[in-house]
Amino acid sequence: MQLSIAEENYIKAIYQLESQGQKVSTNAVAHLLRTRPASVTDMANRLQQKKLIHHEKYYGLQLTALGKKQAIHIIRRHRLWECFLVEKLGFRWDEVHPLAEELEHIRDERLIERLAHFLQHPEFDPHGDPIPDAKGSFQQHEQILLSQAPLNHPLRVTRVADQSAALLQYLTQKGIVLGTRLRVLQINAYDGSVEVKLMKKPAFTLSREVAQHVYIQTYGKN
Amino acid sequence: MQLSIAEENYIKAIYQLESQGQKVSTNAVAHLLRTRPASVTDMANRLQQKKLIHHEKYYGLQLTALGKKQAIHIIRRHRLWECFLVEKLGFRWDEVHPLAEELEHIRDERLIERLAHFLQHPEFDPHGDPIPDAKGSFQQHEQILLSQAPLNHPLRVTRVADQSAALLQYLTQKGIVLGTRLRVLQINAYDGSVEVKLMKKPAFTLSREVAQHVYIQTYGKN
């Protein structure tokens, strides 16, 4: 059963909200997809009809196992194309999301497997998000938010959990990209802002909003 | 003014019929796009409204300058993706057309220019069709049909003017791909069939239907 582009976008949006642990309200989906709550209710009926979601009126949407499987495949395609765009075509990490948003809807098993092979089966996309394999399994990096990082410990940036070009450009300009090494000097108890120090650069401060979207790993000092 | 996928497919179909010198009838377009004449009339109204075609009732469709420009851009995208699929992902020439039929609708100037650059600005696609440049200009190979080739002259295959997987597979199996060298031993006056000889292989015969879709170039004997 072949999904339409609109259906795929809804499925993916629902999946994303679910995996952030939020309850998937009509409003939330509408906001994410820049559409109206009434349109979401409308689509919800069709998706439930197709057994992709479960919809309890007034209480939110939930993907079925089938829906979740579909979502993961869409995400696989999205992230593989993002890798392609960055690694082969030379786009920056802040440019690729809207393009992948289109490319992800080309549903051809052989195409995507060959693309994966061409890219040497990358495990993470340009934002540090894991790429599900052909069977749909994947695992996250060890996840620590920069806003909760241990102080004065060597850290490495592993993921930025927001596709907005504004954030990605801002981080780039501050010298923060995937793999950047840094330390947290202090976390301001009042506003949650984080003072960070990159090698050979003066320390600077990131707001909590920013720090809450940046994930890091610790690594030994040796 | 952004075209829909359906509109792009119509524009391209009309362009293809026009460039084959055929009159672009409602029926012909419907047949090419596997839809109904009534749907073509319907779309024709919308396209005329948008100044992409001129439609004289009962007498066929004609692209405007604007429509032609659009068509050429779509074809550029189509053929570049075909190159990508063959050269980078390892697809065969008989597999790529349906995939490119989808990929061509991703309208992003930067994407397509970077793709062209990545592919080192190919001039011809995997079927020997010329790829328009970013400004829309291109030129055909010198065009001689195999069915009208000079006898006993060294020839090189330069283009196959039909995307059907069946034809392309048949030719491949006969040893005929782009660049294949061959001679025409004789052309049967009755049924137009063509006897061809490849190096180091026994001669064999191609039907007129097949020979009418294969283009060749002559080359000096030296």
Next chain:
DNA sequence: AAATACTTTTAGGCAAACTTAAATTTTAAT
């Protein structure tokens, strides 16, 4: 417990792109 605010659904509508069936026009054949 009522009143108010907020969220969600329903109702009614619209545009794109398709379909079939009927009417019309063009073309081909007697």
Next chain:
DNA sequence: ATTAAAATTTAAGTTTGCCTAAAAGTATTT
């Protein structure tokens, strides 16, 4: 020149995916 055949358009209807406005349900405040 009629007539028959073929092509084309018109008419009417469907599905998808969206919208606004109104109604209904849920949550929050007083």
